[in-house]
Amino acid sequence: MNYCAFLRGVNVKGTNMKMADVCQVFKEAGMKDVFSVLASGNIVFSSDKKADELKKILEKAMSDHFSYEAFLFIRSQKETEAFWNGNPFTKNEDLHTYTFVGNPGVENILMQEFENAAKTENEKAEIVNNIFYWQVPKGNTLDSTFGKVLGKKSLKDQFTSRNINTFEKVIKKMLQ
Template sequence: MKKSTENKPIFCAFLRGVNVKGTNMKMAEVCSVFEKTGMENVSSVLASGNILFSSDKKKDELKALLEKAMSTHFNYDAFLFIKDKTEVETIFTENPFDANPDFHIYGFAGIAGIEKTLMEEFEKSKKTEEERGLIAANNFYWRVPKGNTLESEFGKILGRKNLKDTFTSRNLNTFEKVLKKM
C-alpha cells in the first residue's frame, strides 16, 4: 500500500550549475536520484535544475542527503538550495523591481546571509547604466539589461568558484513557474 503524502511539506531544490559548462543532466534522471533517496512526488520544473518533492525530513538533512546522492550519481560536486513554498513565494512576491521587457530580474536562493555578500559584491562591481541590485525580505535581487547577464562584471562574479556552495540564481519567471506547481 502506498504511503499518503498529503500532509508532507513540499520543497523545491534549486540545483547550482545544471546544464552549464559541461554539467549536463536529464531532469528525469535527476528526479530518479531524488526518488531513490526517499523523496516523494518528485517532478522537475524547466531543465535548469528545479526539483519539486515532498519529505518529512528537515531542510538541512535533505540538503546533505541530496547533495551526496547527486554528487555520487553524476560524479560532480553538487550544490543545491532547498526552499519551501513560503520561501519561494516570498522570493517571487517581494521582488522590488517592476517588470520591464528590456531587463532580466534574478532572485537568489542560498545560505543564510548570502544576500549581504551578494550586495557587497554588487556594490564593488562596475555596472551598466541601469543595472541594479537590491535586498528585499532578506533576499538579493538583480536587475540587468537583457543581453548583459553573462557579460556584466557582477555576472562574472556570480560564477566564482569560491561562491558556488553559497547560492544559485534564477530568473523571476522561473520562481513564478515553480510556485505555480507547488
C-alpha cells in the same frame, strides 16, 4: 511538506544531466511527488524531513549518481513564494530580474560584490527580506561586471541564481 531544490551549475559548463534522471535520484533518496521545472535544476518534491537534513541527503545522492560535487539549496513552498512576492522591481521587457537562493548571509556578500562592480545603465540590486534581487538589461547578464561574479569558484557553494520568472513556474508546480 512541499519543497523545491534549486541545484547549482546544472546543464552549464559541461555538467549535463537529464531532469528525468535527477528526478529518479530524488525518488531513490526517498522523496515523494517529484517533478522538475525547466532544465536548470529546479526539483519540486515533498518530504517529512527538515530542509537541512534534505540538503545533506540530496547533495550526497546527486554527487554519487552524477560523479560531481553537487550543491543545492532547499526551500519550502512558503519560502519559495517569498522569492516571487518580494521582487522589488517593476516588470520591464528590456530587463532581466534574477533572484539568488543561498546560504544565510550570502545576500550581504552579493550586495558588496554588486557595489564594487561597474554597472551598466539600468542595472540595480536590492535586498528584500534577506533575499538578493538583481536587475540587468537583457543581453548584459554574462557581460556585466557583477554577472562575472556569479561564476566565482569561491562562491560556488554559497548560492545559485534564477530568473524571477522561474519562481512563478515553480510555485505553479507546487500548487498542482
